[in-house]
Amino acid sequence: MSETWAIIVAAGRGRRVGTDLPKQYLKLGDTSILALTLDNFFKHPDIDGVLVVIHPDDEELFKHECPEFINKARIAFGGATRQESVLNGLQALAKTNPNVVLVHDAARPFTNHDVITNLVHAGISGKAAIAASPVVDSLKQVINNKITKNISRDELWHAQTPQAFPFDLIRDAHIATNNLENYTDDAAVAEAFGHQISIVKSGKDNFKITTPEDLIQATMVHNNNNNNKQTKELNMESRTGFGYDVHCFEEGDHVTLCGVEIPHSKKLKGHSDADVGLHALTDAILGALCEGDIGTHFPPSDPQWKGALSDQFLIFARDRVLARDGKIIHVDVTIVCERPKIGPNRDLMVAKMAEILDIAPSRVSIKATTSEKLGFTGREEGIAAQAVATIQLPSTD
Incomplete structure (x- = not known):
């Protein structure tokens, strides 16, 4: 790279x-x-x-x-x-x-x-x-x-x-x-x-x-x-973007979620480190910018992204906001899985995402839920994540 x-x-x-x-x-x-x-x-x-x-x-x-x-x-x-x-x-x-x-x-x-x-x-x-x-x-x-x-x-x-x-x-x-x-x-x-x-x-x-x-x-x-x-x-407009990502499990000993390694009996499968939280949030920010999605800028077919840490994808999206004289106002990520438990790691995940985005932790929300044993997440076949990002950009009107 x-x-x-x-x-x-x-x-x-x-x-x-x-x-x-x-x-x-x-x-x-x-x-x-x-x-x-x-x-x-x-x-x-x-x-x-x-x-x-x-x-x-x-x-x-x-x-x-x-x-x-x-x-x-x-x-x-x-x-x-x-x-x-x-x-x-x-x-x-x-x-x-x-x-x-x-x-x-x-x-x-x-x-x-x-x-x-x-x-x-x-x-x-x-x-x-x-x-x-x-x-x-x-x-x-x-x-x-x-x-x-x-x-x-x-x-x-x-x-x-x-x-x-x-x-x-x-x-x-x-x-x-x-x-x-x-x-x-x-x-x-x-x-x-x-x-x-x-x-x-x-x-x-x-x-x-x-x-x-x-x-x-x-x-x-x-x-x-x-x-x-x-x-x-004085002439800033607010924009909201939505992101969604899914990765299945494979053999391993930890998962990476929102930039934090969490011990687990399996790991997430993907071309990069398969961090569903950061992938979903990257897509949400790019969506608010109307600048495509993570695959547009970091195609999984490109070998240089094999095993890459996903924080660089989120940094790219953050810097695209700054390059347009914008601000990241608030981000909200929801992790959907049966295991591992997110609660004990939430504070670390919030701190890590705030550090990557260079915003206050009070502007970062991370939540977790299960699918009540339904679907692929309920069968513990993988993890899904949804993200919403609110940004401000100078108005072009």
Whole structure:
């Protein structure tokens, strides 16, 4: 299965912004710049994991200013230069060995999701690509305060981040390149190693916060984004989806229900881990989105899903809601079986589903019933599950 990780480089000191606090920990409204950047990548459905590279002295500062990401983001410590920090991040991902990695500046919190999507697709296809915006101002060469040459802007672009690469390509380039401090970005390192770099068009909203003027602009953009978000929330519509799933028993010693392994004299048969609760709920969320069903996105004929944990299916559905600026309001799962008994495991199951969906346990309901010895569940030939999901999406009317 293709896996994409983002490395957020946040180990710099950011002196040019004119504050004692490193700029990535300055706040826009109530949220630090780094937390906004991390949130943007965690909410993108094509990003499977995020590693943040911080300064060794900033561990407590990170915990204080980005508390919601302490257990979500992986952490590595930076080096003396930006490129050394990137290399440390790449080496920290060596065991994970993702197919694609995006390297991004912590001080660019407003990257458009379409730009990230296009970069991920470039990386998956085996290409190296960077976000960039075309130069629009006239360019002059100046010596001793006098214009000596006009420079055509037709083929000039401002290099930005994220920068996307097949993981092995950029890791090997960093390891093999001497004097990393001479390179200002990862694309330059890859080029020095002989690789061609493509462009994904971005915009001025993907600017890097570097100076006090940038900080003022970022505050204005953030406030405008919040106002737009509040307007969207006033125009949200509620949707409800229903899901149903069945799996039969086979020889085994436990069943997996709602993400929790429960000891039993048999197990459920299926291409994945056969978690009927999570399968039904995934279908319910996809149904509310009108985006097909679990088989559409994860066909049982595909060998990569053999034995797969079903939490990744539910995470996919959750992220599809977030990608459309939606919210999961409430989920309700009913398990139908004679055995095993659900009651003793209900609290664990609720906690696990709340964790997967990143919502409060008070928004998760799990119930159990029997079929009074009737039908295949009554004969203890398998387990069925029904699920209802209530979500909110911005109205399209």
